Amino acid sequence: MSKRYSYIKGLYCPKCGKKHTEKEIHHLCSCGSPLLVEYNLKQAAQDWHKDDLVKRKPDLWRYHEILPVNNPENIVSLGEGFTPVVSLAKAGAKVGLHHLYLKDEGILPTGTFKARGAAVGISKAKELGVSTIAMPTNGNAGAAWSVYGARADIQTVIVMPENAAKITRNECQAAGADLYLVKGLISDAGKIVGRSIEKNGWYDASTLKEPYRIEGKKTMGYEIAEQFNWEVPDVILYPTGGGVGIIGIYKAFRELQELGWIGEKLPKLVAVQAEGCSPIVKAFEAGEKESEFYKNSSTIAFGINVPKALGDFLVLEALYETKGIAVAVSDEEILEALHEVAEAEGIFTCPEGGSLYAAVKKLKQKGFVSAEDKIVLLNTGAGIIYPDTIQDEIPYTELDATL
Numbered sequence: 001m002s003k004r005y006s007y008i009k010g011l012y013c014p015k016c017g018k019k020h021t022e023k024e025i026h027h028l029c030s031c032g033s034p035l036l037v038e039y040n041l042k043q044a045a046q047d048w049h050k051d052d053l054v055k056r057k058p059d060l061w062r063y064h065e066i067l068p069v070n071n072p073e074n075i076v077s078l079g080e081g082f083t084p085v086v087s088l089a090k091a092g093a094k095v096g097l098h099h100l101y102l103k104d105e106g107i108l109p110t111g112t113f114k115a116r117g118a119a120v121g122i123s124k125a126k127e128l129g130v131s132t133i134a135m136p137t138n139g140n141a142g143a144a145w146s147v148y149g150a151r152a153d154i155q156t157v158i159v160m161p162e163n164a165a166k167i168t169r170n171e172c173q174a175a176g177a178d179l180y181l182v183k184g185l186i187s188d189a190g191k192i193v194g195r196s197i198e199k200n201g202w203y204d205a206s207t208l209k210e211p212y213r214i215e216g217k218k219t220m221g222y223e224i225a226e227q228f229n230w231e232v233p234d235v236i237l238y239p240t241g242g243g244v245g246i247i248g249i250y251k252a253f254r255e256l257q258e259l260g261w262i263g264e265k266l267p268k269l270v271a272v273q274a275e276g277c278s279p280i281v282k283a284f285e286a287g288e289k290e291s292e293f294y295k296n297s298s299t300i301a302f303g304i305n306v307p308k309a310l311g312d313f314l315v316l317e318a319l320y321e322t323k324g325i326a327v328a329v330s331d332e333e334i335l336e337a338l339h340e341v342a343e344a345e346g347i348f349t350c351p352e353g354g355s356l357y358a359a360v361k362k363l364k365q366k367g368f369v370s371a372e373d374k375i376v377l378l379n380t381g382a383g384i385i386y387p388d389t390i391q392d393e394i395p396y397t398e399l400d401a402t403l
């Protein structure tokens with residue numbers, strides 16, 4: 001058999017096991033669960049070798065065998081992926097950790113890791129012949145899907161809370177999206193999208209109602225494995241909202257095991273949430289398999305203000321299966337951590353990313369991580385796309401005549 005560009009086999013339901021074809025548009029399973037993409041990994045393992053990667057471009061399409069796009073002509077790319085893993089030697093030493101790293105997604109197109117999901121989601125939508133997509137968002141996903149949509153000539157309809165960061169609105173508008181603001185949360189935006197999709201026949205690109213965004217995000221897991229030379233780190237901390245990233249990273253490591261590229265060991269996955277919106281932490285601490293809607297949620301880290309995630313059961317499974325944990329940190333702790341990392345390391349993280357350094361300090365105190373552990377903080381976005389959040393919180397000194 002000749003080598004294939006993608007080894008995609010189809011879609012399957014992680015809840016009831018039902019299979020679906022990837023040749024047609026599918027959203028949720030008939031049982032209500034999100035669908036996941038399945039690959040023919042046995043065949044891929046025969047045809048594809050780690051060494052093949054050496055010659056490939058440093059973007060996420062270097063892993064095209066385990067991505068869902070069959071025809072490379074459908075790929076819509078802005079060069080996304082292969083973000084650097086940088087050492088946080090000073091910030092680590094301050095809290096007694098000798099191998100602390102940060103993977104910096106802030107340098108991606110649109111300034112967040114949402115570009116990964118959008119690149120793969122839009123490319124697959126193009127392959128499926130989609131002309132209009134619609135989605136609710138806290139801002140960052142809307143911005144990413146708008147620009148990739150523009151590049152693919154796919155119209156985007158974006159609905160976001162009115163208090164989402166203005167900069168993401170601007171980006172959606174610049175890229176020609178139809179943008180709507182709602183009074184309320186992303187869950188309220190989701191209800192509106194749900195209704196309008198039925199009426200207009202649009203493609204629903206809501207988190208996990210569309211199976212391919214997660215495939216883009218899982219490439220973070222492939223990259224971490226490759227960047228650590230196929231010896232996975234001990235712990236990965238991830239700022240968890242809808243949970244797509246953490247589900248994706250877990251899926252990546254399982255696939256890498258099937259490919260035979262990594263061994264038995266899995267990194268402990270840590271879901272970090274804001275105290276003002278911590279449904280996963282609550283469920284984890286109670287040993288539950290699903291979370292409950294988190295009422296009146298609020299946090300400065302708006303990318304993780306998701307009161308109820310459709311894939312919560314998959315997030316919790318990833319935590320339990322890897323012997324990970326869920327941690328909540330306050331907005332004050334997030335801002336303090338953000339300052340500390342910027343000052344010690346010169347990396348201006350987004351607040352979601354800042355939450356991770358706050359969380360790792362707690363985990364060190366608790367004894368969950370130890371001095372010699374290799375730990376990766378997944379900074380999901382750039383601080384510079386949060387001008388309002390930071391400006392409000394940080395006082396600046398009036399220039400005075402003596403300066």
Ligand SMILES: *Cc1c(COP(=O)(O)O)cnc(C)c1O
Nearest residue numbers: 140241242243244245303352380
């Ligand atoms: C969307 C977002 C998150 C949460 O991502 P999930 O994978 O949906 O949990 C975290 N950080 C930033 C900056 C985001 O935009």
Ligand SMILES: [Zn+2]
Nearest residue numbers: 013016029031
């Ligand atoms: Zn099902």
